[in-house]
Amino acid sequence: MSAILTVFRKEMRDHLRDRRSILVAMIYPLMGPLLLWLMFSFVGGSMRVKEGSPLVVPVVHAESAPDLIRYLESQGATMQPMPEDVRGFVSGGWVPFALVLPERPTPGDQAPFAVRLIANPSRFDSIVATGRVIEHLNEYQRETLRGRLSAAGLPTEILNVLTISQENIGRAAGPAVILLTMIPPFLIFTLFTGGVHVALDSTIGERERGSFEALMMNPVTRNQVLTGKLGATIVFTLLAVAVQAVAFWVMLNSVPSESLGLVTPPGALRLALVVSVCLPLVFLATATQLLISAVTRSMKEAQTYLGLLPLVPGLAGMVLALSPVTAQPLLAAIPTFGQTLLMGQLVRSELVSPVFIAITAVATLATTAALLYLAFRLYEREEILFPQ
């Protein structure tokens, strides 16, 4: 035990002085929360436009439909006259959309006239502004119809075919919930990268530099040495996850509240629960790193494999973010997939099953034990001392 502690302490001291280890464990994890903060702030800005700010309507041939223009202005909209070739302005993002009216006024009071909206659905501000103007146009149409029905002495109720009401049983809707479901993939990515430099530098790096041989000439077993190194890797990974969890908490508490819409952001306790359900993955990630260090001959070779590794669980998270899957016990047994499902439920403030949590943890820890056994066996080989 004391040999394990000695190796652990040495690796901690060594890597706390290593700029790359610190960068990977403490700075890189901030990138995800920062990115989400920017995205939330952007969504927030768009929401603010929707809720409060005056609507500016870029319009072509405003003079053709004075009634409509008067109605829009009465709703608080400001007209922005645009030239005939307005498409370039919309596609270039200079205006979010354009309302194109007929070139000449329609003859007669009640003849229909064509209104064309030029929008760019690839831009979020265009979607929001177009939605607002369509609401106004529909309302103008309804009001005009009501006026005509009243003038003809008919009841205006005949316009109402359906009375629509909606009851939301999910916790949230809109872009904010999609952004929240991106938290688990970020956390899983950090789990697989937070301690990676420590894992590689203290194993394959030490073998490559030749100091592993000098270390093994001491009265310690390889298992003791590897356990000490594994311990330091786990601590650095936990540090990275903690840094990211705190950063997410700060991010969720500092984004504009309107950008979250109906979404209740996970509080500190729920975020802690999110982190705790993915803790078994810390062991799985470090065991995988140790195994890869055992089968590679250089830092460069190991980095190639480990660079791709986080993409596998990260991909599962991305798939789940876009096409939600029902939590089933069989899925819980797949390491990283089960945790992604669980964390998704937690960040969306949904109910989670304790049985599901237990299956996920046991399956992941069993896989970890198998990987560690294999890695320790591989480290017993003689050629492990001489990677080159």
Next chain:
Amino acid sequence: MIEIRGLAKSFGDLRVVEDVSLVARDGEITGLIGPNGAGKTTMFRLICTILRPDRGTILIDGIDGRHDPLAARRRLGVLPDIRALYPRLSAREHLRYFGELHGLGRDAIDSRIAELVATLRMEDFIDRRAKGFSRGQQMKVALGRALVHEPHNIMLDEPTNGLDVATSRSVRELLRRLRDEGRCILLTSHIMQEVAALADRIVVLAGGRVVLEGAPAELRRATGLQDLEEIFMAATQETATQAFAAGE
């Protein structure tokens, strides 16, 4: 004392050590010399139990390394050919780390470090990080690391390789002092003058076998040659010729 009997080790089809037997006695410096690829480094790795022999026995103060490798390693201090320090640790932290791995307590390590600093003249860099150390400083730290637990048996692979004249001389003086304390010292070197000046017994290794063994004076008598380099060349060339004739 290090006793080796009938030692053999192969890597795949390559036979690196073949039926080697030798004894490195207490209170003596045994010089192990041989051309490149003779199996010296493999012998070192076998003795300190990080490689397992295919055949034969190695006893370190009577302890068989195959049955109790940790006990055997406790009796050994090894200076490997690659010094390989940790660039972010200071010289003192290196000595402390290896002392702790040998199970020494904090006080014992502190007093031992103080002795080694004085003996190896490490005052100027003991608290500096190893990154940027000169070869002499690296060698001193590696030597200190090998001696921190006061081992009874000391193995050194090319101990003066890359050192300046003054540092080489102080290392030689240290080895003589350790020998005079009754310790068993086994060293390899390519520098014949160094082996001639230091070793009480010389073992010449070629093609994975012991081709000549004895005190320098005995070797001179047996071969009729005065210069150790001539003796070495005669012994190793003869082996090479035999191997060539045998089609190896």
